[in-house]
Amino acid sequence: MTRTMRLALFGVSVAGFAALLVWGVADLPPFGHYPGPYGDVIVKLSVPQRHMANAVTAVVFDYRGFDTMGEELLLFAAAASVALLLRERREHEVEDIVEPVRSDAISAVGVLAAIVTLVVGLDVVAHGFITPGGGFQGGVILAASVIFLFLCVDYRRYAKVGASTHTEPIEAFGAGGYVALGIAALATGLGFLQNFAELGVPGRLSSGGSAILVNWCSALAVSGGFLVIFGEYLQENMAERHGRRKLG
Amino acid sequence: MIPLQSVALLFVAAGGLAVVLARDIVRQAILFSIYGFALVVLFLVFQAPDVALSALVVSGIAYPLVLVAAIARVREQQRRERK
Numbered sequence: 001m002t003r004t005m006r007l008a009l010f011g012v013s014v015a016g017f018a019a020l021l022v023w024g025v026a027d028l029p030p031f032g033h034y035p036g037p038y039g040d041v042i043v044k045l046s047v048p049q050r051h052m053a054n055a056v057t058a059v060v061f062d063y064r065g066f067d068t069m070g071e072e073l074l075l076f077a078a079a080a081s082v083a084l085l086l087r088e089r090r091e092h093e094v095e096d097i098v099e100p101v102r103s104d105a106i107s108a109v110g111v112l113a114a115i116v117t118l119v120v121g122l123d124v125v126a127h128g129f130i131t132p133g134g135g136f137q138g139g140v141i142l143a144a145s146v147i148f149l150f151l152c153v154d155y156r157r158y159a160k161v162g163a164s165t166h167t168e169p170i171e172a173f174g175a176g177g178y179v180a181l182g183i184a185a186l187a188t189g190l191g192f193l194q195n196f197a198e199l200g201v202p203g204r205l206s207s208g209g210s211a212i213l214v215n216w217c218s219a220l221a222v223s224g225g226f227l228v229i230f231g232e233y234l235q236e237n238m239a240e241r242h243g244r245r246k247l248g
Numbered sequence: 249m250i251p252l253q254s255v256a257l258l259f260v261a262a263g264g265l266a267v268v269l270a271r272d273i274v275r276q277a278i279l280f281s282i283y284g285f286a287l288v289v290l291f292l293v294f295q296a297p298d299v300a301l302s303a304l305v306v307s308g309i310a311y312p313l314v315l316v317a318a319i320a321r322v323r324e325q326q327r328r329e330r331k
Contacts, residue, residue: 132298136305140305140310143310230317
């Protein structure tokens, strides 16, 4: 394909895309004028009905908890596919690689950062129904605290904590627990994933009823899933750099 | 629209363009983190702190780590091929 042809094709597609975009944007309500009733209803109802101060998390883990289950299983499928594609039974080949960070200052700060990140992650998950945050955001932060060990201490320590024998059960427990909570609600005669526990006092850590468990399951699934994906990539790198040289 | 919101939108537009136009992959990764930060600011000034937090963890932790792992893998392969 020549350059002129490519440019012509590009011009046509850009013009078409721009036209579609303008057409779509032109019919939007004016800036700042939200027309739908759903958002306003949720904002009014999330505290009296569900005792959750944060309406966004109330939608994610309670009102539309079923949709979030789809997202959770999507991440599960993604992590499983990455493991399926990249894994060649080499965890034991690379687990004793010593690639330490040669600065005590960085190691010390890294350990401190890992602990602080862990606490921040737990905090973000736990306060999901009170302040912005929740299982997804907190889950990624929890995963980051483990990765600090690799970045600032050494690979072997990371491999001990982030081994797939740890991360896979965490991910599976999270994703499975999410579905199990939905079935538990069914068993008590309610709808799938409907809130079945005591709702608690709004604004307290204990508020939210059974959606608290949904929130924590989601945090486990996200942190486990993310660590599985990152671990597979990292093992591949480590095998490329050390393991296979030793074998070959 | 308050001025802060317009500025945040402009930063996101400029950042997105810069990420697309960068040819070197490492430079692109760095530009992406700046673009991600602009997105976080955008969500924050549009009063969506939950989304801002999600954008922060995705563009600050998840995406760069996977990207860096992929870049390291490609570099290692290229180094091997040159030998």
